[in-house]
């Protein structure tokens with residue numbers, strides 16, 4: 404049943420603690436931090452929302468992340484074979500593995516589309532396309548671009564080709580090396596952007612918006628947004644952290660690693676807020692503009708800002724780099740499954756899966772076209788439907804299955820072994836972790852899930 408000794412040693416392992424953190428934080432830090440977090444914070448009134456979000460990360464995201472790592476490292480295989488190793492050949496728990504597999508492929512299909520936009524916007528920024536344009540013209544440029552049938556697809560395919568190239572090169576040579584180079588670049592760019600934003604006259608209002616809570620602006624929907632986003636931003640419920648967990652050496656402290664990843668992810672999300680909101684307020688723009696914040700409001704602000712030409716390029720480069728270190732982790736989930744469980748060679752699996760996922764992405768992109776958008780399912784176009792199905796349905800279910808599995812099904816001794824590295828590490832909060840995994844996290848996830856489906 405428990406394959407943790409036999410399987411694990413034949414698989415690649417990340418080379419050091421720093422590598423694990425870089426790679427897993429690379430997965431966590433993505434469009435979610437730089438595109439989605441700022442706009443949902445803007446929409447939900449700022450600081451009060453951030454406080455709720457931090458509680459969701461600490462009380463629910465962290466236990467789910469630790470559970471994913473435990474399943475991956477103990478199970479020692481892909482997302483499906485890890486469940487199989489721990490629960491048994493025909494166990495119903497394999498369902499958790501399969502839906503995570505489906506989730507990771509679906510997220511990548513629409514994530515690749517938005518990531519493709521960021522590549523286009525790097526080029527537009529470099530060509531100084533936003534200079535001298537009115538806000539309405541910049542908005543029109545964005546709508547024309549995303550609804551056109553060819554350009555966004557070309558960008559999406561380019562992005563997917565880079566993603567596939569990294570995964571093709573392997574876990575260590577590809578994913579680990581790439582993340583180790585890109586994450587410092589990402590941190591450098593975001594710090595530069597914060598510096599620019601904070602030195603604009605009138606920046607204080609943006610900081611007050613981010614850090615001075617006004618709970619009257621927080622709604623129940625905001626609380627749900629916070630929990631849903633905690634899942635998305637930590638790459639939970641789609642097998643990524645289970646797969647990455649299987650590449651973590653058994654000597655590493657899983658709990659501390661998971662805490663460090665949560666901190667890194669949160670700090671970058673807050674820095675993205677610091678890079679964006681002071682500038683938004685300094686230029687007197689409305690902060691709660693939704694998804695267009697990054698692709699419409701920001702180019703408009705950069706076009707008016709001293710030094711804006713260079714900062715605009717840097718911003719979209721940041722978005723593209725962050726998206727890439729996340730997309731490779733999504734593709735790795737199904738590549739690991741196909742190569743380990745189905746016996747397809749890793750390189751071939753990468754090519755086939757990247758192609759299939761890109762094709763679904765093409766449909767997502769086309770679904771935003773002027774005519775195609777009229778084709779709706781449950782009132783949503785295909786893109787929104789894929790996003791909703793994963794973020795609001797699949798991720799909470801698979802995330803809940805992970806914590807419930809570790810909390811209720813795995814023997815306490817095994818959980819303790821994993822958390823204490825077979826008794827060699829002092830981990831004082833095993834009891835608290837198990838309590839959260841058994842009760843708190845599943846109940847909170849169930850509430851959000853039912854609410855997001857309109858059932859409570």
Ligand code: PFF
Nearest residue numbers: 431433434435636638643729
């Ligand atoms: N955590 C990523 C972000 O915040 O952009 C999104 C993500 C990455 C979701 C990897 C799922 C995943 F498997």
